[in-house]
């Protein structure tokens with residue numbers, strides 16, 4: 001079968017980026033979008049890179065975030081606006097392919113195999129989309145390009161924000177094999193512990209396991 005060209009597009013710090021569009025004065029400050037902004041016990045839903053550099057983490061309590069970063073600007077979530085932007089980004093994706101699989105509100109896989117004659121290589125399409133999203137909407141995406149969905153998703157995490165990473169048949173071992181197995185989409189905490197117990201720590205280790213052994217230890 002012919003190789004597919006799959007893009008995984010991930011909006012960077014999505015909630016925080018969209019909320020900052022309405023609050024540009026906070027652009028160079030540490031910002032978090034918090035569930036219950038007035039309540040110290042609310043949790044962090046998203047943060048910008050500056051807040052991240054203070055160690056602010058998604059899902060921690062507001063008071064924990066504030067104790068790490070006393071100047072933290074806390075914004076309320078605006079779900080209507082997030083949905084609106086998610087749809088707008090999707091309209092941009094639709095200019096390049098009609099094979100789109102969303103994953104949550106801020107991620108999509110795009111199969112652009114059939115779009116290359118019209119728009120150029122996967123990498124060229126990725127850059128076109130990246131530029132459109134930034135120029136038209138004021139938010140950024142990172143894009144991973146590969147011949148399967150799993151590698152494309154790993155790629156979108158490698159360089160961000162506003163960046164493109166290609167994982168090809170030529171470079172995938174060098175780019176992917178050294179990553180911890182926990183980076184894989186299906187690998188939760190329990191799966192990772194089970195795999196570590198049989199000596200599988202990175203994705204390369206996993207690739208050398210035979211299917212029978214894996215079925216036995218994982219039960220699937």
Ligand SMILES: [Mg+2]
Nearest residue numbers: 010011012106
């Ligand atoms: Mg994201």
